[in-house]
Amino acid sequence: MSFTVAIVGRPNVGKSTLFNRLVGKKLALVDDTPGVTRDRRPGEAKLIDLRFHIIDTPGLEQAGPDTLEGRMRAQTEIAIDEADLALFVVDAKLGLTPIDQELAELVRRRGKPVVLVANKAEAKGSDGGFYDAYTLGLGEPCPISAEHGQGMIDLRDAIVEAIGEERAFPPKVDEAVTNVSIPLPASEDEEEDEEPVYDETKPLRVAIIGRPNAGKSTLINRFLGEDRLLTGPEAGITRDSISVEWDWRGRTIRMFDTAGMRRKARVQEKLEKLSVADSLRSIRFAETVVIVFDATIPFEKQDLQLVDLVLREGRAAVIAFNKWDLVEDPQELLADLREKTERLLPQARGIRAVPISGQTGYSLDKLMQSVIDTDKVWNRRVSTARLNRxxxxxxxxxxxxxxxxxxxxxxxxxxVKARPPAFMISCTRPESVPESYIRYLTNGIRADFDIPGVPIRIHLKTGDNPFANRAKKRR
Incomplete structure (x- = not known):
C-alpha cells in the first residue's frame, strides 16, 4: 500500500461506518451506542482509483489516562502517529462540540496532513454544522454521507491533494520474471497415495476465544510485546474481533482477538449480540482456536460449550489455562485440570491443554508449539492402503x-479430506450402523493414527452395485 490513513473523531460521528464503506465490507461493528469501537482496527481501503491502508480508531474523549476512555484515547493517538494522513470526522448534523475543538488541536499538534470530513451531510439542517467546521482551522471540510456513499469522489480528491500525487499514485515497477521453475511430471514409480508433508512456512490463522475477562487481549499483547489491544480490569472491553499479525520462529501468525462470549440466555443487548456474531465469524475463519480458561475458576459450563462449539465447527482446538501466576498450588491444580479435561471433554480426547500467564508471559512458547502441533494433526492425511489394513x-x-x-x-x-480429517467407509446398510460402533472407529483412528484433540468425521455410504441397472441376459 502507498500510504496509511487513520480515521479519528469523537464518539458516534460515523468513523466505523466510513471505515466499512472504504474497505467494502462490514468489518467494524456499527451501532447507535457511542463508543462501540475500542481498539484500532486495520484494513485495506479502496476509494475510486486510490489504494491505501486504513485504521479505524476509538472515539476521542476527555478522560484521565487510567480510565477506559483514557486508554481508548491512547490507542487513537498511537494510530495517528503510525499514519501518514488523518481523516478528522465531525458530525455535520449535530454540529461542533468543545470536544471537537480540543481534538482538532490534538491532531494539529501531531503535524500530520489532515482531511476534515463533515459526515451525515445528507441530513436536513446539516448546513450549519458544515459551515461551523471551518472554525476548526483544518481547511475546507469535505461533506459526505458514509452510510449512503455520497461525496466519495470529493473525499478522494481531498486525500490526493493532502497526501500528494506522487505518494497517492506510486509508480508501478515491472519486475522481470526470472528463475521460473517448471514442475517435472511425476515418475511412474512414485506412489499415487503418498501422504503429504506439512508446510512449516504457511501462514497460520489463530482465533483466541473465551469468557469475558479471561485475559484474551492481555495474552495477545504479550505475544506482540506491545499494548496493541485495549485491556483493563473491566469485563467485556473487547467488542470487535481484531486481527493482528506477527512472526513466531519465522512463521507468520495472524491472530484474532474476540469479544468474551457469555451464555446465550444472558446475551440480551443488541451490541453484545453483534459482538458474539463477530466472534463466531472469527472461529469459522480461523484454522486453530485457542480457548482461554480462567485457571482460578476453570471448567464453567460456558467453557465446555465453547470447546464443543469449536469442535462442531471443525476447527483445531487448544486449551490455555490462563492466570497461572495467581494459582497457589500449581502441581495439585494441574493434576486436577488434566483429570477434568479427559472426563468432561470426551469428544476431544487428547486435546492439548497448557497452563500459561498472559500477564507474565509464562509458558507462551509452549502454547504456540501446541498450536502448531495441533494444526499439523488437523492437516494430517492417511494413505488409503494403511486405512484399509x-x-x-x-x-x-x-x-x-x-x-x-x-x-x-x-x-x-x-x-476424503483433511482440515478436519474426514473418512468415508463403504459398507452394507449404513443407516443400520449403531452410533456406538462409529465412536469405536473414531477412537481407534484417533489412537492408531495419532490424531488427538481434533474433530474426526466418519461418513458411511453403501457400495454401488454395478449390475443394478443392467438387464439380465437371456439365454
Whole structure:
C-alpha cells in the first residue's frame, strides 16, 4: 500500500461506518451506542482509483489516562502517529462540540496532513454544522454521507491533494520474471497415495476465544510485546474481533482477538449480540482456536460449550489455562485440570491443554508449539492402503454387530479430506450402523493414527452395485 490513513473523531460521528464503506465490507461493528469501537482496527481501503491502508480508531474523549476512555484515547493517538494522513470526522448534523475543538488541536499538534470530513451531510439542517467546521482551522471540510456513499469522489480528491500525487499514485515497477521453475511430471514409480508433508512456512490463522475477562487481549499483547489491544480490569472491553499479525520462529501468525462470549440466555443487548456474531465469524475463519480458561475458576459450563462449539465447527482446538501466576498450588491444580479435561471433554480426547500467564508471559512458547502441533494433526492425511489394513484389523478384533440377523460388513475406507480429517467407509446398510460402533472407529483412528484433540468425521455410504441397472441376459 502507498500510504496509511487513520480515521479519528469523537464518539458516534460515523468513523466505523466510513471505515466499512472504504474497505467494502462490514468489518467494524456499527451501532447507535457511542463508543462501540475500542481498539484500532486495520484494513485495506479502496476509494475510486486510490489504494491505501486504513485504521479505524476509538472515539476521542476527555478522560484521565487510567480510565477506559483514557486508554481508548491512547490507542487513537498511537494510530495517528503510525499514519501518514488523518481523516478528522465531525458530525455535520449535530454540529461542533468543545470536544471537537480540543481534538482538532490534538491532531494539529501531531503535524500530520489532515482531511476534515463533515459526515451525515445528507441530513436536513446539516448546513450549519458544515459551515461551523471551518472554525476548526483544518481547511475546507469535505461533506459526505458514509452510510449512503455520497461525496466519495470529493473525499478522494481531498486525500490526493493532502497526501500528494506522487505518494497517492506510486509508480508501478515491472519486475522481470526470472528463475521460473517448471514442475517435472511425476515418475511412474512414485506412489499415487503418498501422504503429504506439512508446510512449516504457511501462514497460520489463530482465533483466541473465551469468557469475558479471561485475559484474551492481555495474552495477545504479550505475544506482540506491545499494548496493541485495549485491556483493563473491566469485563467485556473487547467488542470487535481484531486481527493482528506477527512472526513466531519465522512463521507468520495472524491472530484474532474476540469479544468474551457469555451464555446465550444472558446475551440480551443488541451490541453484545453483534459482538458474539463477530466472534463466531472469527472461529469459522480461523484454522486453530485457542480457548482461554480462567485457571482460578476453570471448567464453567460456558467453557465446555465453547470447546464443543469449536469442535462442531471443525476447527483445531487448544486449551490455555490462563492466570497461572495467581494459582497457589500449581502441581495439585494441574493434576486436577488434566483429570477434568479427559472426563468432561470426551469428544476431544487428547486435546492439548497448557497452563500459561498472559500477564507474565509464562509458558507462551509452549502454547504456540501446541498450536502448531495441533494444526499439523488437523492437516494430517492417511494413505488409503494403511486405512484399509487398519479397517480389516479392527473388524477382526471387534466385528460390527448383526442387525435383524444380518451381519454388517465394512468393505472399504479412504480419507476424503483433511482440515478436519474426514473418512468415508463403504459398507452394507449404513443407516443400520449403531452410533456406538462409529465412536469405536473414531477412537481407534484417533489412537492408531495419532490424531488427538481434533474433530474426526466418519461418513458411511453403501457400495454401488454395478449390475443394478443392467438387464439380465437371456439365454
Amino acid at each position: 487398519w479397517l480389516d484389523a479392527v473388524q477382526t478384533q471387534h466385528p460390527p454387530p448383526a442387525v435383524s440377523g444380518r451381519r454388517l460388513k465394512l468393505k472399504y475406507m479412504t480419507q
